[in-house]
Amino acid sequence: MGLVVFAGMRVAMHPPVRAADAPVIYARQIAPILYKNCTTCHHPGGAGPFSLMTYADARRWGQQMLQVTQSRYMPPWLPEPGYGDFADNRRLSDSDLKLIREWVMTGMAQGDAADVPAAPHYGETWELGPPDLILKVAKPYTLIASGTDVFRNFVLPYPLKHTRYVRAIEILPGTPQVVHHANVLIDRTASFRKAHPRDWQEGVAGMELEVDAGHTFDPDSHFLFWKPDTPVLTEPEGMPWRLDPGNDLILNMHLKPSGKLETMQAEIGLYFTDKPPEKQPMLLQLEDDRALDIPPGARDFVVQDQMKLPVDVEVLGVYPHAHYLGKDLQGYAVLPSGEKKWLVWIRNWDIDRQSVYRYRTPLRLPKGTVLYMRYTYDNSSENIHNPNNPPIRVKAGNRSVDEMGHLWLQVLPLKRAPDAPDPRYLLEQAWMENRLRKDPQDSIAIFNLAGAYLGQGKYSQAIGAYRRELAIDADNPRTLTALGVALDKAGETQQAAETYEKAIDINSDQVDARFDLGRMDLNHDDAARAEQQFRAILEQHSDDADAHSGLGLALLKEQRPDAAQPEFQRALELNPHDAAALDGSAQLAIASGDPAHAADLLESAVKQDDKDAEMREHLAMAYVQLGRFGDAATQLKAAAALTPDDPTVHSLLSQVLTTTGQLNDAIVEQQAALHLDGNDADGWNNLGVLEVKAGKTSEAREDFQHALRIAPNHAQAQANLARLQAATTGNH
Known part of the structure; x- marks a missing residue:
């Protein structure tokens, strides 16, 4: 048996096949195979070197098609059958291979042209119709005529001023026949562009690259892998991916010289959805x-x-x-x-x-x-x-x-489970522990491990890991900022502030450090200093939605609602899903006597950040004003689960449970609040009132007396104790 060389492969030539009783014809047997498996690349303007859309095309390339299909070089499909059940399996079945072999060997008959099924349509532009946003590579790129494969990275800055969620992406490579495949990466901090300030517009050489996601753990993990036979990447239901202002997309392209100079300028089409992700995938390596x-x-x-x-x-x-x-x-x-x-x-x-x-x-x-x-x-x-x-x-x-x-x-x-840490x-x-097992000095793994500890509330481990990385790179502002977050979470606010300020001293444009310092100041009631931090960010980045909402919250705490309102409005123009801006707008709505609007805003906010206990408290208060006490109790229970050491949440929940008639549960919650803050005279007085209602007069007497030991002039406790003594005396 002879051998023929094709594209670097050794392909066995098959002996002639005896004609079947019913000869294989193009119209009914071969065209369906080609339309299903081949023409996504092999159509006019496609990535394939020739078209297989018509009978004339198929006949012209029949011998070559026979060679590459029988060797299973085409269609391109590498996985072994039976070792993973994959969607869009392009491996031809044995029966399909037999039909192609018999058709070629018996003369490639057409059959009745009327029996040919309708050919698939391949648009010259966007398969899903006009995209919501088109990003285009800044400058045309000329690919050399010959030589080894070329790997090039093109940066496409995201130009919008608000966050959007992407349900599908399509790439028009410009010259598809020279593009083998492409990956799209999301660069949250524009780190790659900043690392290549002089040549990012022309494209940066390289096969693999790493981008910096900042100091926060980013759950968006999607396979944004493009190849010519799958030009549209549509995400599963409930799994769109996020683009924020300031993000970049990086188009990492594998190019193959064609024998002549080729000029190309790729475009990316993005299709948006208003629904944020309901499912959070993750990539592991x-x-x-x-x-x-x-x-x-x-x-x-x-x-x-x-x-x-x-x-x-x-x-x-x-x-x-x-x-x-x-x-x-x-x-x-x-x-x-x-x-x-x-x-x-x-x-x-x-x-x-x-x-x-x-x-x-x-x-x-x-x-x-x-x-x-x-x-x-x-x-x-x-x-x-x-x-x-x-x-x-x-x-x-x-x-x-x-x-x-x-x-x-x-x-x-x-x-x-509701009380379990985020599995991501x-x-x-x-x-990261697996990476560090192989390389204990892997700084990326140390940093990411610290972030994983931080997300689980393991603050001391996070602090230790960040300091371990700083021992390798002492003046890394990103690591210093992340360490500041961990210190703040651990209650080390002074050290946190000093760490943030060190990061800002190293890099005055360290937005994350300023933002986190501002939020920490807000949480510790230093609204004036928080205002300074957010204004400093906005001087450099006027369209930073988070800074606008942070400034709005600072102004709200300074009792300046008229100044806060436009900041929340601007933040929501930039990012309609900004939870802090929704929360701040809701507080203004409550203050203006519109609890219904406040509840709508806070419901949206909680969907964006269901781990914020304070927003759940605010939503509960809106529900109380609407008379929805059961819903209020649900929100406060969730807030208590998130912050079990916060006495205020337990006290509020006690009040709501009292309103719904759940007296014993109300007493338990008020006791929990006082266990956390035993010097709350109002709390002891409130507990006494509840225990009077429950008929526990001796316990109530002790509660009122306890309140008076803390605050001897507490008028309500004095009146309640006097009333209780009079009632018990009268009963005797």
Whole structure:
């Protein structure tokens, strides 16, 4: 049997196939296969080198189509069947392969043209219609005519002045035939643009890049991976991703020279939704790039990693990634029961055909499951993808001629108990601890681990981790700002203020430090200093919604409602979902005698930030004014669960429960308040009144006396005690 070389592959030529009794024809058997599996790339203007939209096209390219399908080089699909049930599986079935083989070998008959199904339509512009926002690369880029693959990163600043949620994204690469694939990254702090101030508009070379998310944990974790056969990326229901003012999108493109100079200027189309995400996915990564040191000639160099899941998750998709030496890529999970479940297995890796693979049905993995990655590399001359001939030693790196070994998983933590920590923080902690096990000096992992501790309320561990990173990089303003947050949460307000101020001294444009210092001042009733911080931010960034809402709250605390109102209004113009601005506007509505409007605003605010106990208190007060005492009690119970050490919440809840007739529960809550603040004379008096109503006269007497020991001139306690003594005397 002869061999023919095609695009670097060795493809066996098949002997002629005996004609079937009913010959295979294009109209009824071949066209449906091509329309389903091939024409997304192979259409006029598509990424494929030729079109397969018509019978004439298919006949012209029939022999080549036979070769690449029988070898399974096309359609591009790397995962082994049976090792992960993926949506949009492009692997041709054995019966499809047989039909193509018989059709080509028996003369490629057309059949009745009337039997050809309607061809799919591929628009020349946007598949989903006009986008809500189009971002265009700043300057055209000219790709060289020949040579190795090119990896280029283009920055597209988000121009809007308010937050939006993205339900779908589409890329028009400009010259699709030279674009192999692209990734879109969200740069929350414009860190990449700031790192490349002179060349970001022309595009920055590089295969991989890291961006700085700031000092906060960002839960938005989406596979924004584009390839020519899936031009539209639509997010699952309830899982849009967020874009804030000041964010950048980075278009990371893999380009392949075509033999002539090609000029391109990519565009990204964004489609918005007004609904914020209801589900919060997260990306996890297995890797051990430090172990990548592959000697020349090594055929079976193995890199492995593993991580135990601290919570139950559903795996939504996987993205295996290596460079040219990757050969056998395995990802699997071992359940606590010992059962093995495959995540993905690629026996013959090809960087030119990499993709994200999404499961047809999410794969559920229980807490305690261990995730495994096992990648094998071939650095021999027999590896047809090896870019070096003769082979050379290859280590980890961001260039295409370096090597990588990553297995990314998009997981959705399953619903947690109301009092349990956010499972994303537990996942982040497990991931970062795994990274530090391999490299104890990994500063990114230390910083992210500290953030995971902070999110769980483990303030002392967070402080220790931030200081551990500062031992590596003492003057990092981002780390200093995050340490300030942890110190503030731990009650070390003076140290927190000094830490924020140090960050600002190092970088006067450190917005996060100023903002957090302003919020801390607000929480500690230093509204005037808070006002100074927020105004300083707005002098540099006039469209910062958070600074406008912070300034509004400071002005409100300074008893300046007329000045606060326009600040809240501006914040909501920039970001209609700004919880602080909604809360501040609601306080103004309550003060003006409009509790119904206040309740609407606060309901929206609580949806945005359901962990803010103070907003729940405000909503409860609006409900009280509306006579919705049961709803008020529900909000105060939630607030008490969030801040169990706050006596005010327990006292308010006691009052509401009294109104609804739940006297015994009201007494319990008032006792809880006094357990936290035993010097509250009003609280002891209120407890006495409740116990009088419950018929507990001796306990009530002691409560009133306790109030008077704290405040001897407490008029209400004096009157209540006198009334109680008169009543008990009269009974005798």
